Amino acid sequence: MSAVLATPDLAAYCLETAQRVKHAAADLAVCTGAQKNGWLRASAVALRKATKEIIAANELDLAAAPGFGLTEAAIDRLRLNPKRVEEIAVGLEEVAALPDPIGEVIESTIRPNGLQILKTRVPLGVVFFIYESRPNVTADAAAICLKSGNGVILRGGKEAAHSSRAIVDVLKSCANDFGLPADALHLVETADRTAVGHFLGLPQYIDVAIPRGGESLIRRVTAEAKMPVIKHFDGNCHVYIDQFADVEIAERVVVNSKCHRLGVCNAAESLLVHSAVAAKMLPRIANALMAQGIEIRGDEATQRLTKAKPATEEDYGKEYLGPIISCKVVDSLDEAIEHINRYGSKHTDAIITGNLAAARSFTARVDSSAVMVNASTRFNDGFQFGLGAEIGISTDKFHARGPCGLKELTTYKYVCYGDGQVRE
Amino acid sequence: MSAVLATPDLAAYCLETAQRVKHAAADLAVCTGAQKNGWLRASAVALRKATKEIIAANELDLAAAPGFGLTEAAIDRLRLNPKRVEEIAVGLEEVAALPDPIGEVIESTIRPNGLQILKTRVPLGVVFFIYESRPNVTADAAAICLKSGNGVILRGGKEAAHSSRAIVDVLKSCANDFGLPADALHLVETADRTAVGHFLGLPQYIDVAIPRGGESLIRRVTAEAKMPVIKHFDGNCHVYIDQFADVEIAERVVVNSKCHRLGVCNAAESLLVHSAVAAKMLPRIANALMAQGIEIRGDEATQRLTKAKPATEEDYGKEYLGPIISCKVVDSLDEAIEHINRYGSKHTDAIITGNLAAARSFTARVDSSAVMVNASTRFNDGFQFGLGAEIGISTDKFHARGPCGLKELTTYKYVCYGDGQVRE
Numbered sequence: 001m002s003a004v005l006a007t008p009d010l011a012a013y014c015l016e017t018a019q020r021v022k023h024a025a026a027d028l029a030v031c032t033g034a035q036k037n038g039w040l041r042a043s044a045v046a047l048r049k050a051t052k053e054i055i056a057a058n059e060l061d062l063a064a065a066p067g068f069g070l071t072e073a074a075i076d077r078l079r080l081n082p083k084r085v086e087e088i089a090v091g092l093e094e095v096a097a098l099p100d101p102i103g104e105v106i107e108s109t110i111r112p113n114g115l116q117i118l119k120t121r122v123p124l125g126v127v128f129f130i131y132e133s134r135p136n137v138t139a140d141a142a143a144i145c146l147k148s149g150n151g152v153i154l155r156g157g158k159e160a161a162h163s164s165r166a167i168v169d170v171l172k173s174c175a176n177d178f179g180l181p182a183d184a185l186h187l188v189e190t191a192d193r194t195a196v197g198h199f200l201g202l203p204q205y206i207d208v209a210i211p212r213g214g215e216s217l218i219r220r221v222t223a224e225a226k227m228p229v230i231k232h233f234d235g236n237c238h239v240y241i242d243q244f245a246d247v248e249i250a251e252r253v254v255v256n257s258k259c260h261r262l263g264v265c266n267a268a269e270s271l272l273v274h275s276a277v278a279a280k281m282l283p284r285i286a287n288a289l290m291a292q293g294i295e296i297r298g299d300e301a302t303q304r305l306t307k308a309k310p311a312t313e314e315d316y317g318k319e320y321l322g323p324i325i326s327c328k329v330v331d332s333l334d335e336a337i338e339h340i341n342r343y344g345s346k347h348t349d350a351i352i353t354g355n356l357a358a359a360r361s362f363t364a365r366v367d368s369s370a371v372m373v374n375a376s377t378r379f380n381d382g383f384q385f386g387l388g389a390e391i392g393i394s395t396d397k398f399h400a401r402g403p404c405g406l407k408e409l410t411t412y413k414y415v416c417y418g419d420g421q422v423r424e
Numbered sequence: 425m426s427a428v429l430a431t432p433d434l435a436a437y438c439l440e441t442a443q444r445v446k447h448a449a450a451d452l453a454v455c456t457g458a459q460k461n462g463w464l465r466a467s468a469v470a471l472r473k474a475t476k477e478i479i480a481a482n483e484l485d486l487a488a489a490p491g492f493g494l495t496e497a498a499i500d501r502l503r504l505n506p507k508r509v510e511e512i513a514v515g516l517e518e519v520a521a522l523p524d525p526i527g528e529v530i531e532s533t534i535r536p537n538g539l540q541i542l543k544t545r546v547p548l549g550v551v552f553f554i555y556e557s558r559p560n561v562t563a564d565a566a567a568i569c570l571k572s573g574n575g576v577i578l579r580g581g582k583e584a585a586h587s588s589r590a591i592v593d594v595l596k597s598c599a600n601d602f603g604l605p606a607d608a609l610h611l612v613e614t615a616d617r618t619a620v621g622h623f624l625g626l627p628q629y630i631d632v633a634i635p636r637g638g639e640s641l642i643r644r645v646t647a648e649a650k651m652p653v654i655k656h657f658d659g660n661c662h663v664y665i666d667q668f669a670d671v672e673i674a675e676r677v678v679v680n681s682k683c684h685r686l687g688v689c690n691a692a693e694s695l696l697v698h699s700a701v702a703a704k705m706l707p708r709i710a711n712a713l714m715a716q717g718i719e720i721r722g723d724e725a726t727q728r729l730t731k732a733k734p735a736t737e738e739d740y741g742k743e744y745l746g747p748i749i750s751c752k753v754v755d756s757l758d759e760a761i762e763h764i765n766r767y768g769s770k771h772t773d774a775i776i777t778g779n780l781a782a783a784r785s786f787t788a789r790v791d792s793s794a795v796m797v798n799a800s801t802r803f804n805d806g807f808q809f810g811l812g813a814e815i816g817i818s819t820d821k822f823h824a825r826g827p828c829g830l831k832e833l834t835t836y837k838y839v840c841y842g843d844g845q846v847r848e
Contacts, residue, residue, distance in 0.1 A: 026765075030788045109810050115799055117809050124821050125791075207821055228652065228822040249844035256846030341450075363839045364454045367549075375539055375842030384847070385541050385838065386533050397548050397631055397835040398652040399823040411821040414809065415787045418799030420673035422680035423808070 010190065014198035017153065017186055018205035022126050024183035025151030029123045033100035035178045036147050040096035042174040044089040047139075050170050051085045057166035058135065061159060068159050077134045078160055088139045088167070095143040098388040101406045102149045116417040121410050123149030125207035128199050129391070130155045130221055132213035135163035142171055142185055144389045148409040151184040153199060153206065157213075158191045165189070196221070203227040208409075210392050230404055232369075232395035234319040235265030235347040237377040240336040240362070242353035243274040247281050249374055250352040251288050257350065257377040259292045263321045265393060266348045266380045270316060271327045272336045275301065278329045282306060286327075294323050301329035316343045333358050337365045344368060346395045348380040369395050369402040434614065438622035441577065441610055442629035446550050448607035449575030453547045457524035459602045460571050464520035466598040468513040471563075474594050475509045481590035482559065485583060492583050501558045502584055512563045512591070519567040522812040525830045526573045540841040545834050547573030549631035552623050553815070554579045554645055556637035559587035566595055566609055568813045572833040575608040577623060577630065581637075582615045589613070620645070627651040632833075636816050654828055656793075656819035658743040659689030659771040661801040664760040664786070666777035667698040671705050673798055674776040675712050681774065681801040683716045687745045689817060690772045690804045694740060695751040696760045699725065702753045706730060710751075718747050725753035740767045757782050761789045768792060770819045772804040793819050793826040 047054065058080040065075045104121040111117065127150045129141045138156055145152035156164045168187040175182035188195055200209060203226040210230045211221035222229050239257050241250045257268035273282050278301060286296055286306035297315045298308035308327060315326040316339070330336045340349050350372035351362040363371045370380040380402060382390025387405030394400045400408035471478070482504040489499045528545040535541065551569045553576055555561050562580055569576035580588045592611040599606035612619055624633060627650040634654045635645035646653050663681050665674045681692035697706050702725060710720055710730035721739045722732035732751060739750040740763070754760045764773050774796035775786040787795045794804040804826060806814025811829030818824045824832035 026789070026791070111808070111810060115803060115808075228820075246844070252844055252846055260847050359841070365450070367450070368837065370838040370840060373839075373841045375840055375845040376847055378847040379539060379840060379842075379845070380838070384535070384539075386535060396652075401835055402838045411825055413792065414794040414804070414826045415797075416794060416799055416803060417783070417797045418803075420670070420676055421799040421803065422676050423684050423800055423802040 010192055010195055011198050013190070014195055015202065017188070018126070018199060018202045020183050021151040021153055021186050022205040024181035025123070025126050025149075027181045028146065028151060028184045029102070029125075029149045031149070031180055033102070035180055036100070036149075037096040038178040039174055039180050040092045040143055040147065042177060043171045044092040044096075046170045046174055047085060047089045047092070047167070050166070051082055054085055054163065054166045054170070055080055055082070057162040060162040065159060070159060074159070078163070080135055080163060084136065088136045091136065091140055092143050095140075095147050095389055098147065098406060100147070101410050106412055113421050114418065115421045118415045118417070119412050120415050121407075122413050124409055124411050126151040126153065126205060127409060128153045128155065128206045128209045128227075130196060130209065130211045130213070130217065132157040132217060135160045135167060137212070138164040138167050138187070139171070140389070141391060142168065144391050144406060145409060146180075146185060147389075148406045150207075150409055151186075153186050153188060155188045155196060155199070161189070161191070197224055200224040201226050210404075212392050228399065230392055230394050230396070230400055230408070232265060232345065232347055232393050234345050235267070235395075236269045236317065236319045236343060236345040237266060237347055238270045238272055238340045238344055238349040239268045239377065240272040240330075240340070240349070240351045241274060241277065241281055241285075242333060242336075242351055242355060242358050242362075243276040244355035244358060245274075245277060245281065245352040246354055246374075247284065250281055251285050253350060253352055253374065253376050254285050255288050255292060258289060258294060258325050260376070260378050262323060264378075265319075266377050267321070268350070268377050269319050269325060270343070271325055272330050272339060273302075273327070274333070274336070275329050275331050278302075278305060282327075282329070289325060292323075294325055296325055296327050298327035299329060302327045319345065333361060337362060341365075341367050347393070348372065348377040350375065350377050369393070434616055434619055435622050437614070438619055439626065441612070442550070442623060442626045444607050445575040445577055445610050446629040448605035449547070449550050449573075451605045452570065452575060452608045453526070453549075453573045455573070455604055457526070459604055460524065460573075461520040462602040463598055463604050464516045464567055464571065466601060467595045468516040468520075470594045470598050471509060471513045471516070471591070474590070475506050478509055478587065478590045478594070479504055479506070481586040484586040489583060494583060498583070502587070504559055504587060508560065512560045515560065515564055516567050519564075519571050519813055522571065522830060524571070525834050530836055537845050538842065539845045542839045542841070543836050544839050545831075546837050548833055548835050550575040550577065550629060551833065552577045552579065552630045552633045552651075554620060554633065554635045554637070554641065556581040556641060559584045559591060561636075562588040562591050562611070563595070564813070565815060566592065568815050568830060569833060570604075570609060571813075572830045574631075574833055575610075577610050577612060579612040579620060579623070585613070585615070621648055624648040625650050634816050634828075652823065654816055654818050654820070654824055654832070656689060656769065656771060656817050658769050659691070659819075660693045660741065660743045660767060660769040661690060661771055662694045662696055662764045662768055662773040663692045663801065664696040664754075664764070664773070664775045665698060665701065665705060665709070666757060666760075666775055666779060666782050666786075667700040668779035668782060669698075669701060669705065669776040670778055670798075671708065674705055675709050677774060677776055677798065677800050678709050679712050679716060682713060682718055682749050684800065684802050686747060688802075689743075690801050691745070692774075692801050693743050693749060694767070695749055696754050696763060697726075697751070698757070698760070699753050699755050702726075702729060706751075706753070713749060716747075718749055720749055720751050722751035723753060726751045729753075743769065757785060761786060765789075765791050771817070772796065772801040774799065774801050793817070
């Protein structure tokens with residue numbers, strides 16, 4: 001397909017694609033785990049065999065990268081080599097090894113009239129996945145969607161177009177051998193951004209949209225989508241050091257939450273410290289952060305105790321995604337909770353405390369997808385939580401909250417067995 | 425509050441209301457089951473005591489009813505008497521007797537690093553419930569929402585305004601005694617329909633909208649809501665009589681599915697019969713339906729075997745909510761499944777069969793919230809499924825599907841306990 005299509009053709013292409021994936025998804029929904037796992041494992045083998053071709057396709061992307069204005073770091077993330085292709089193949093095998101979520105009877109009951117009610121896990125249907133990321137995400141997303149019995153329409157960044165095409169071609173080529181409908185996996189090829197809008201307007205064929213990338217992309221998808229969206233806009237995550245905190249744990253968790261990776265959604269962006277321990281703990285923790293090159297922006301109390309620059313109101317609402325952290329001294333646990341619920345992103349927030357009542361109150365009242373006690377915010381992640389896979393993190397409360405793995409791409413239906421029951 | 429407010433005042437009222445309910449909901453979320461149940465039971469006692477006042481308020485509604493153009497049947501549904509007030513009180517006690525959904529650890533794991541992950545059930549937050557119905561729905565909805573820890577904004581029909589006000593006043597008056605925030609329960613008093621639009625534009629304070637009533641109301645709410653909606657538009661439910669059906673069961677289930685109550689979403693609106701048994705079964709079942717005053721609209725094969733009128737294409741997509749059923753003779757199970765997935769509402773569909781493979785294929789492939797085997801479609805209902813309560817039925821796949829009781833008004837958060845864990 002050419003990279004540029006006239007609008008009517010583009011609309012027709014999107015409609016026809018969505019219908020075809022939906023139709024294939026209905027067949028995929030009743031395929032067995034053995035079929036899906038067989039396909040994933042065969043795809044891993046085929047990817048390894050196709051390493052040369054995939055790297056050749058990747059070289060086309062790399063050659064075009066400067067023209068797209070990619071930074072050196074972005075080009076490095078785009079680059080495939082034999083080791084990275086091997087990692088992609090291993091990723092498919094890891095998804096194959098996960099339990100099949102489909103068909104699980106989540107709850108069941110036999111009613112007094114003998115009617116058996118089985119609340120049964122089934123796929124959502126068709127996922128529209130929009131991402132800006134590295135070629136390995138193409139393989140990961142395909143594996144997670146198909147393993148959970150869903151058709152998927154992949155809309156990756158144009159920067160990785162050739163690499164993604166090569167990977168998807170390999171995966172599709174392995175579907176037939178296991179009786180799987182290859183049409184359930186579709187890579188959108190046009191670079192025309194209006195295609196995204198067309199797909200987002202087809203709720204009758206697409207059951208969920210999952211955008212992953214910058215906040216502007218996610219806001220655009222959320223505003224336009226006529227189907228539900230699994231998403232988070234940002235991650236203004238907090239660590240609160242309670243008056244009953246252990247200073248060693250506090251320092252370790254704050255430094256890890258902030259510094260382990262700066263540009264990720266579960267990195268800490270704000271530090272709150274109880275006034276009763278601020279003089280004792282804050283200078284030490286500030287030094288540890290500054291030793292890692294982190295700039296601190298704090299309120300007056302923080303400035304008195306550290307070399308922090310002044311924080312503005314805006315700083316407390318900010319996701320820096322870089323070497324800056326905001327800091328505030330609070331007079332109570334309640335003030336910390338209120339601050340987090342006001343300025344935070346409902347993503348991940350942590351308390352450092354040895355006090356049971358404080359831990360219970362914080363975890364009950366902080367309204368976030370994950371609340372950590374004496375642990376790094378960086379643990380809010382599908383792999384770290386043991387889901388075995390992750391297609392995104394949700395800060396919404398509806399359907400899926402927190403890391404989304406295989407189960408979060410499913411729904412349920414009620415299957416009821418009787419022998420002639422009627423309502424009296 | 426007066427029934428008419430200027431637009432800026434109305435917008436401010438809606439915003440202020442939503443903020444106040446959201447704030448109260450945060451407190452309600454951490455109240456105990458004993459508090460919530462105490463409040464429900466005390467409300468039941470108080471309602472019984474206030475029977476005279478409630479009936480007096482109801483008489484104001486009844487007096488105004490002809491002016492609203494209500495039918496005799498609608499006026500009868502609106503009417504309260506001591507028996508109906510007693511039923512409302514018993515309804516509150518029944519919700520009090522249900523298990524508290526909040527705080528349940530749905531799944532848990534201890535990761536290899538010692539981090540304990542508790543996937544914990546919590547309330548959604550604030551429910552906006554829009555309904556056109558009888559005064560008892562006001563009490564039921566309040567009970568379900570508050571028991572599940574959610575604040576609720578009730579927007580009932582103007583026809584029941586005085587009755588609903590009297591009931592809500594009683595419920596609110598009992599909240600303080602149990603330390604519950606009375607502000608978590610709010611009845612919208614203005615008759616101005618634009619208030620609904622204002623509330624639907626406040627996703628930061630309202631977590632879910634639940635419309636219950638006619639399809640046009642539900643379509644309007646779904647189109648305008650900036651927050652998720654739990655809903656079904658309609659219920660074009662099918663009964664399919666397989667070639668391996670028992671004719672006694674087939675007749676009983678078809679008649680019950682169609683005739684038990686005509687105007688409800690889980691009533692059958694379409695009958696499919698396998699051609700191998702049509703000659704034997706269809707005349708008998710058609711006679712049984714016609715004996716109940718049901719008009720049959722069928723394809724040519726149906727017309728040959730019964731006194732059916734001709735069915736148009738439109739008939740197969742129709743929810744009659746009345747004494748009509750469409751009928752079609754199909755040549756295979758697959759044709760029946762395809763027909764249902766094409767024309768149905770994804771609500772409730774039934775197969776009558778003694779054949780295991782047919783039952784398994786039908787339940788796996790029919791893409792509806794509930795699929796019945798040898799049982800009436802009328803069982804797709806929160807009470808019939810044993811949920812103990814119901815605020816609506818969802819035909820969507822996201823979050824909640826099928827009957828929605830207490831659990832369907834909850835979400836989860838991850839609560840993680842560690843002792844200093846950080847990511848390596």
